Amino acid sequence: MSSPGVIDSTKFVSATSQGFQSYLDYMNRPEAVRTNAYDWYNVAMDDLKESNFDTYNYYMSNPEKTSALFSDAHDFLTPEQMEQMIDLFKQAQESRSLMWQHVVSFDNAWLEKHGRYDPLTHSLDEEVVMNGTRSAMKELIHNEGMEGAVWTAAIHYNTDNIHVHIAMVEPEPTRKKYYPLDKNGNRLYSKETGEVIWDYKGKLHQKNLERIKSQVASAIADQSxxxxxxxxxxxxxxxxxxxxxxxxxxxxxxxxxxxxxxxxxxSNRQLWxxxxxxxxxxxxxxxxxxxxxxxxxxxxxxxxxxxxxxxxxxxxxxxxxxxxxxxxxxxxxxxxxxSLGNGLLKDMNEFYKANQTQAKLLVKYPNYPHSFHSRGRSLNHLNAAFEKSYHEQKNLRDYERMKEEMEYENNAEY
Structure with missing residues (x-):
């Protein structure tokens, strides 16, 4: 079977890790240098490197070029906007926020099939990919309750697999704290400071992570x-x-x-x-x-x-x-x-209520014409029987009273 059209990988690192600082350094570098530095900052692919080096090389080999960094609001971060974003990432680092890195990788043939990539000119519909990334990150941030999170991303190109790298932090962390324990179940303390060792919990819900991939894919291949x-x-x-x-x-x-x-x-209609x-x-x-x-x-x-x-x-x-x-x-x-089964049961419930109504009115009006007492499956059928009987009756008031009683009984709970 051919490679999936879209795959993804996610990993998080602590504020004190080299991975966090590496990404800050990466943001500070020119575009050409960011392309060359791609491998050493991209911690989201560590698991792929460790578990299957061939798969890692196939999907994530160093890109031939890298797009400009973009964000939720900008397709191209100007130097001023970049500086503002770096400040937010530094604030997150000082606040001990984790950094989440996501990689969404595409099979180029899949992109071509859906009209988003031209292999002859090596041109990609970057706007669609960026907007799909924005939709995915907006949903992830909302579903995880991280409304203050910020992120930057870049599109990386190579021969076989174009991919998007995303880095996200919280300038003001909202995640719960995690305290590692020793083998006896006691909290650990730093030898240098004597303080309790802790970090923020970084695990995100799997269903929310899966939505990253599906949101990006939906933007590229419209399923509506x-x-x-x-x-x-x-x-x-x-x-x-x-x-x-x-x-x-x-x-x-x-x-x-x-x-x-x-x-x-x-007999219990609540079970229907x-x-x-x-x-x-x-x-x-x-x-x-x-x-x-x-x-x-x-x-x-x-x-x-x-x-x-x-x-x-x-x-x-x-x-x-x-x-x-x-x-x-x-x-x-x-x-x-x-749905059809519940429709059938709903009709049977109406049939039951209609029969109950007929039985009650038959006792009260035993001499009323047979057309009224005939079997019906719904209020509409009973009304039709009434209309027919009406033309056979001289007493309009009696007819109206009976019809009102029938409608009242039919809408009552038994």
Whole structure:
């Protein structure tokens, strides 16, 4: 299988580490020198170096050139803006903030496929990459509760893999403190100062780190049309509950299956949720009901939905190369099934309430025409029966009173 379109790596270092100071020195250097100094400041790739040197060389070899440093607000940091950013990084260092370094690396063929890179001219759509980086960092900072964090980044070019390096600090640290312990569980003390040894916790939530990669990838390969198509097919077409109800009113086989399910439901209607364990015994009947409905009324739309989901799975695997996308299609189809199942149960709940209403009014108005007492599946059906009966009655007041009672009873909880 080919290399993933996007990979990433993240690491953090303490304020007293050489890695932190190296990055400050790196920021102070001219662009050409920053390119040559790329390897020695880039601690985010240490794990790759140590665990698999060949992988490190393939993905992260020294770039042929480096873009200007950019930030959340600027595509190109002027000398004055650079000085301000350096001051913020120094403030963070003095406050003992950690430095987080992220590397997001691309397979150039993947960039080319999505129209962001020209291998002949070696030109990259830097604006899209920078904006994707901004979206990713904005979300990461918000999700981690680090609203005061600042960062700088640069795009690094090489023959095989263009990548973005990002460094982030907190001028005013917000992370919780971490106190290392000895083998007896006691806090450690500095031999030089006698003070308790501590540092800020640097681990970020894995799901937030994964979002860095997906946010950048989304900016480069717009998925909105793909996801909108899946949403429309699953919710508005195959999963349209109004269409389900319409089919139910006119299909005797579905009505028969409906009645079989209805009479096996537990008496407690609070349990009438499709994925509730209380319905495990009859869920196969509901699954068969949904399958039959789709086969007879939504087969073309369901075919298109499966094709759209297969396309999405291919895109995710090509982009991220992660097995967790294997169940993307399955989870979407399960959600569709649950939606239709809950629609079915909702209709059954209305059917139950309508029957209760009819039973009560039958006792109160035993002589009312048979068309009113006929079986209906919803308030709309009962109203239609009422309208028919109205033309057969001379007493409008009696009719209106009965209709009001019916609507009140139907909306009451049983």
């Amino acid at each position: 049309e793909m996801l909108a198509k899946i949403n429309d097919l699953s919710r508005q077409q195959v999963g349209n509950r109004d269409s389900l109800y319409h089919a139910l009113r006119h299909d005797r086989q579905l009505q028969k299956a409906y009645d079989k399910i209805y009479h096996q439901l537990p 949720k499709y994925n509730n364990n209380a319905l495990n015994a009859i869920r196969p009947l509901m699954e068969q009901f949904i399958d039959d409905y789709i086969e007879h009324y939504r087969s073309d739309e369901f075919k298109h939905l499966n094709e759209a989901l297969d396309h999405a799975v291919f895109f995710y695997k090509e982009t991220y190369g992660e097995s967790r996308y294997d169940d993307f299609k399955e989870s979407k189809l399960n959600a569709l099934e649950a």
